[in-house]
Amino acid sequence: MAALSKCPAKPSITATRPTAFSHYLPFLHASGFWISRFPFLQNGIVVVESALGMKQLFVLFGFAMISAYAAEMERFAFNDKKIPSGVEDLKAIQKSMQSVLEKVRAATVCVELGQGSGSGVIISEDGLILTAAHVTSGVGKEVTFVLSDGRRVKGESLGLSSDSDCAMAKITEKGPFPFVEVDKEDQSRLGDWVFSLGHSGGYNKDRGVGVRIGRIVKSTESTVQTDCSLIGGDSGGPLFDMHGRLIGIHSRVGPTITENMHVPTREFVLHWDKMLKGEFLGEGPFAKKPKKGTGFLGCGSEDREGKLVVTKIGRESPAEAAGIKVDDILIKLDGTEIKDKKHFQAMLAEKCADDKVTVVLLRAEKEISLTIKLAER
């Protein structure tokens, strides 16, 4: 498993290459995971606590079992065979995939950011997107998404987990958008038949989203490996089970064509709320945390009679774009009263490029509150 290389379309969105992969740990679930994966266990606990007789307990337990098996029933028979029994099974695999293909291809987007491109998948009608951390590379970045029909829409990156290559983003234009179902219950198993989609090498309208078939050949806590081939531009694209449920996001490839690594959706579930809030999680290697002090506002100021007065606005600066004017008096930054210029600068020095700050200023004795996204210094 040495010499892993990630696969963005162009090097500009490459994160540092992970030298040693530290995630191949024995499989350990958080307790919450266990409960969610075994709903019948919860039933069991309820039964014991309400101190019913053995007979009812067994009856209820039986129901729990039936509900557990109802979930099992959903599994395709071909997934529980080490190898398909014959051409009929191959055709069943094909049929199940083809019945969902049109829908899931429509929800697979090309993610354009800077010089490079990756892929992503829409998971809600209003345009929430799952992709890879090494594709978005940061929080709050402006992104263009190319929908499978060629329509280009604007959006921004949300939070990410930089040590496992998960990221969220959202379309900021109005939906509805085509979307897919996420397998949050972690139902896929080793050997299951799966397929990968992505905008390999960038968006190509004539070709459309490329589809590749394979099986899950290895599974660890934070990585699923398949023999569905991937290439640059596929990064961040979706891996589906044969029901068309999202089970992973493409992350990187190994030296041979059969080594293709995806981040399982269970890893997204772990970080879901924090990513949705726009947090930058982990210390890499898939994305680098922006350095403090890289945020740029672009307005000069000086202390006058105990007040901090704006004296200069940088051309094409975030300050100019937000509408700050010369002679405005700066009062608050992110809710904190500004004491003087030194204090203001010290607070700004804690900010990074792409951070959003709220500035309250006084103009003609009226308070004005502005939310400004900092540029890169």
Added chain:
Amino acid sequence: MKFFLTRRFFSHSSLLVIFASSMLGHHAYAQELLDTEFRTNGPLMHALVAPTAEVLQKSSAVIFEGRNEEISFGTIVSADGLILTKASEIAEKKDLSARIDRRSYPLKEVIAVDPVWDVALVKVDAADLTPVPFAESSNIEIGTWCVANGAATRFQRRPMIGIISATTREIKADGGPVLGIALTKDDDGLLIGEIPEKSSAHSAGLKKGDIVTHLDNQAMKKREDVAKFMENRKVGDEVEVTFLREGKEQKAKVTLAGRGDTFGAPATRNDAMSGEVSKRRSGFPRVLQHDIMGNNKTCGGPLLDLDGKCIGMNIARANRCESFAIPVEELLQLIEKLKAKQPAP
């Protein structure tokens, strides 16, 4: 529902056993590895598509250079020894032979080459070969299983499987069509600088130092004139070049080729992770795309459906996850066109 009913008749104890084993089952995927034999292109999957392997055994060829060097596959299109293969892979190769089923045939003659499709029609001395059975149409839904030649042994052809993975379409020539000459401005016209050996201008007899004056009788004064002329042309088009050599006007017919294929294109990061790809992998009027793994040496053979019918001919390994095949409709037309170039017996 049937499943529900049968479950009810299970005893409590057996339920508990199932319960325990299902827990173990859920728990057990940590760190597991699927044995190679069960993988998508493992031997057990290949055994499943044995009927298609039988077609490959009889109706595909392995093209050798010398005794041991496999350079391409071929598609058998007549009982009397006509075989299609990938032209650019056999070009300028010597001592060629074709292994079909368990026999080896010397490959003496290249009957015709189609520069557009990069296909050569070759012939071996045989009388009872099995031509590949053609499918009625290549109009196949994305996601449909397909089969192509995999690694061959001396006596056995092996299948590789995959799916149709994208929309059937034209693959434009990388960098657009070119004559295959480097032009510099000269007072009298356009002076030919370098001509790469594999360019079609070179094979048409043009030389360094010749001065190009007309293309298809249109005067060419500047390089921009040539660029404009090329806008409406495509790879495979024939262009009449009028040129001056030692002051004398001469003419030559040059077949346009792709810029990237003629002058080489810089390797991309995606090329770096794709292994050996085809030298000629763009400039095809229409291709089926599939995800069957391969390399520069695995083209030329038939692309089959699960019934063993030929839906196309593999013509390029483009990159790590894209392989191209000529659709059966175009393939049949091409066979007729190339056969017509066969000298009368």
